[in-house]
Amino acid sequence: MSDKQRPSSLRGASLPRWTPWAIAAGSLAVAIVLGLAGGLHSRVQWGLIAAVLFVLGTYGVTARVEGRRQAKDRVVTSLVWVAFLIALVPLISLVWVTVKRGVKVLDPYFLTHSMGVVADTEPGGGIxxxxxxxxxxxxxxxxxxxxxxxxxxxxxxxxxxxxxxxxxxxxxxxxxxxxxxxxxxxxxxxxxxxxxxxxxxxxxxxxxxxxxxxxxxxxxxxxxxxxxxxxxxxxxxxxxxxxxxxxxxxxxxxxxxxxxxxxxxxxxxxxxxxxxxxxxxxxxxxxxxxxxxxxxxxxxxxxxxxxxxxxxxxxxxxxxxxxxxxxxxxxxxxxxxxxxxxxxxxxxx
CATH class of the missing domain: 1.10.3720.10 (MetI-like)
Structure with missing residues (x-):
């Protein structure tokens, strides 16, 4: 076998690209099971448990296959993603609640009329x-x-x-x-x-x-x-x-x-x-x-x-x-x- 055909010994094993998604799905499933078993009915608590399991799972799987050095790099990347998702939760929640409650009276009449003589306790009026x-x-x-x-x-x-x-x-x-x-x-x-x-x-x-x-x-x-x-x-x-x-x-x-x-x-x-x-x-x-x-x-x-x-x-x-x-x-x-x-x-x- 020639030198060009011989595989390089400098490149170690690497995880496939779908590994983070698989770890995330497994972490979420385990978090739901642990939450239900422990009497935790809040989805926020399930998400926090899943985030911890995702970081730990990422380190364990990566350290076993790619080594500890690469595992530390992936853990830091995982922490960045977890922080991003945690920051995204209140934003999405705020927008969702505002849209859900705001569309009740938001219509062309509401946008083109003032309060005028409408009392605060009465329906009608606008902005x-x-x-x-x-x-x-x-x-x-x-x-x-x-x-x-x-x-x-x-x-x-x-x-x-x-x-x-x-x-x-x-x-x-x-x-x-x-x-x-x-x-x-x-x-x-x-x-x-x-x-x-x-x-x-x-x-x-x-x-x-x-x-x-x-x-x-x-x-x-x-x-x-x-x-x-x-x-x-x-x-x-x-x-x-x-x-x-x-x-x-x-x-x-x-x-x-x-x-x-x-x-x-x-x-x-x-x-x-x-x-x-x-x-x-x-x-x-x-x-x-x-x-x-x-x-x-x-x-x-x-x-x-x-x-x-x-x-x-x-x-x-x-x-x-x-x-x-x-x-x-x-x-x-x-x-x-x-x-x-x-x-x-x-x-x-």
Missing amino acids: YHAIIGSLEQVGLATLIGAPVGVLTAIYLVEYGRGALARSVTFFVDVMTGIPSIVAGLFILSLMLMTKTQPFGFAGSLALAILMMPVVVRSTEEMLKLVPNELREASLALGVPKWRTILKVVLPTSLGGITTGIVLAIARIAGETAPVLLLVFGNPFINTNPFEGAQSSLPLYIYQQYANSAGEGAAYDRAWAASLTLIAFVMILNLAARGIARWKAPKTGR
Whole structure:
């Protein structure tokens, strides 16, 4: 037998690709048997037992066939998969419960009517006024927070040097961890000083404060990813720095900046505390955010659930509004992913 035909002695035995699936199925079956025998009727408990058995089974089978070194590698991979599935369980459970309870009253009538003169204990009504309020408040907050955040990030990356840049970075870090209620109290104090009544734009100001540090951080990271060679090439051609930033740096990082802004919008869309303090809520349609109280989806959910005592028409409306808000945030996240893929740099062959 020639050297080319002789099998290599450096390659040991290996498990087939379907082995992890077989171990997972066997672990689940054993977990169910142990759970029923031990009087454990919770599927969560069965899943935890199956996860432990899966990790132990993976190590045992792999160590016997491929050796301990490969077994340790597979165990770490198994732990990653187990952690991923554990993190996925509450997300799926949340979406399932929200969809199950939210579809009861979610229909075109619910989306196109306000509460009006409908009492919280009565059926009917809708969330049209809350949708209008959320869109206007979040839109105004974006018009304020996004430009300020992007310009601040440009300063920190392109111009920031010395004590001022360090101070700005420090305060951005502090603002990132500020609770939303603090931003609401800050705007509320200004309203009390000027003796202003609750109105929608006040909520937009608080939401803009919460949005700015998110936009600054995401934009800053995107600008840092732009190669310095592009800046240097533009400057070498005699292009001023401000024009280099406008024509070279920003277009290169536009996809990441837009994604960060959209994710920041999704983050503030579900804030309740500042809206509760500043906007106050309104069962009627108010399309003017600069005058009079308004409603919003998070505030509507809070008020309906608080007045429902865990049952009744208000309880169903709260779940339907929650499903609408989740769909809104999901659409924003999908839009962010689409923009990031659309604006991603194209690599040639």
